[in-house]
Amino acid sequence: SQKIEQNSEALNIQEGKTATLTCNYTNYSPAYLQWYRQDPGRGPVFLLLIRENEKEKRKERLKVTFDTTLKQSLFHITASQPADSATYLCALSRGGYNKLIFGAGTRLAVHP
Amino acid sequence: EAGVVQSPRYKIIEKKQPVAFWCNPISGHNTLYWYLQNLGQGPELLIRYENEEAVDDSQLPKDRFSAERLKGVDSTLKIQPAELGDSAVYLCASSLLSSGGTDTQYFGPGTRLTVL
Numbered sequence: 001s002q003k004i005e006q007n008s009e010a011l012n013i014q015e016g017k018t019a020t021l022t023c024n025y026t027n028y029s030p031a032y033l034q035w036y037r038q039d040p041g042r043g044p045v046f047l048l049l050i051r052e053n054e055k056e057k058r059k060e061r062l063k064v065t066f067d068t069t070l071k072q073s074l075f076h077i078t079a080s081q082p083a084d085s086a087t088y089l090c091a092l093s094r095g096g097y098n099k100l101i102f103g104a105g106t107r108l109a110v111h112p
Numbered sequence: 113e114a115g116v117v118q119s120p121r122y123k124i125i126e127k128k129q130p131v132a133f134w135c136n137p138i139s140g141h142n143t144l145y146w147y148l149q150n151l152g153q154g155p156e157l158l159i160r161y162e163n164e165e166a167v168d169d170s171q172l173p174k175d176r177f178s179a180e181r182l183k184g185v186d187s188t189l190k191i192q193p194a195e196l197g198d199s200a201v202y203l204c205a206s207s208l209l210s211s212g213g214t215d216t217q218y219f220g221p222g223t224r225l226t227v228l
Contacts, residue, residue, distance in 0.1 A: 004154075032214050043116070043203050043219030044155065051214075089154050093215060099168060100215055102154030 002027045004103035006090055012109045013080055021075040021106045023090030029068050031095030035075050038087045038105065047088075048075075080110045114138070116220035118204050124226045130192035133223045137185070137206030144181055145217065146189050147203040155203055155219075161187065162209070191225075199227045 005024040013019050023033070032051045036044035050057045050066045050073065057064045063076040077084050087105040117136040125131050137144050142163050147155035158177065160168040163184035172179065176195070181187040191198055201224050205217040 008152075034214075034216070041221070041224075043205070043222050044217075045219070046216050049214055049216065091154070095214070097167070097209065099157050099160065100217065102156070104152060104154050 002092070002101050004090055004092065004101060006103040007106045008104065010107040010109055012111065015081060015110055015112050017080055019077040019080045019084065019108055019110070021088050021108065023073040023075065023103055025071050025092060028094065029071070030092035033066055033073050033090065033092045034100070035064060036089040036091060038089055044089055082110045082112055084108060085110050116204055116206055116218055118220035118223055120223055121221060122224050124228065125194055127196055127227050128193040130190065131194050131225060133189045133202050135187045135204030135220060137204070138218055141206035141208055141218070142184070143207045143209040144187050145205040146179060146187070147205065149201045149203055149222070158189070194227045196227050199225055201225070
């Protein structure tokens with residue numbers, strides 16, 4: 001079965017720096033991969049989607065890369081702010097009606 | 113536009129008692145999901161509905177869990193009887209899933225269940 005690995009340790013960075021979070025998967029290559037943000041006591045919120053035939057996707061300060069050879073996605077937040085502090089979840093799917101499988105998430109803390 | 117609504121937000125019960133959670137998805141979303149999220153883990157799918165039909169309930173512990181989505185809109189998830197290990201956050205999500213598309217899901221705030 002598919003396994004997703006995200007850094008279990010929290011990532012602590014200084015405000016203004018670029019945060020980089022990693023999502024590694026085993027087994028099959030997904031049709032697409034998504035990143036969600038989750039704040040304490042709230043449900044996940046969709047941020048970005050990248051398809052298997054795409055290398056990179058950007059949205060404002062966010063950037064996602066997808067390397068199907070390495071079986072890895074990187075999620076970047078540039079010019080990070082304390083308000084970016086949250087847990088970031090990686091999720092992937094084979095597409096169509098196949099379910100989304102979520103990683104455990106990485107907690108990001110941006111310090112002023 | 114209103115998001116996914118869930119109630120209650122918190123529930124504390126004694127073990128062996130029944131409990132029910134309610135979800136109202138985003139208007140027009142045909143697909144509804146119930147997830148379980150343990151502390152420090154990602155959401156795990158319990159059941160997925162396409163309109164009123166349960167199309168994936170392989171991860172639902174059917175001896176004690178049940179769900180329904182009458183009329184293809186609201187849904188309820190029930191546990192009877194609850195066990196200590198059921199303590200978790202129960203998330204509801206909805207989407208406009210199609211066979212050829214991608215599945216961007218919109219989550220509710222969740223119900224935090226504590227079983228004593």
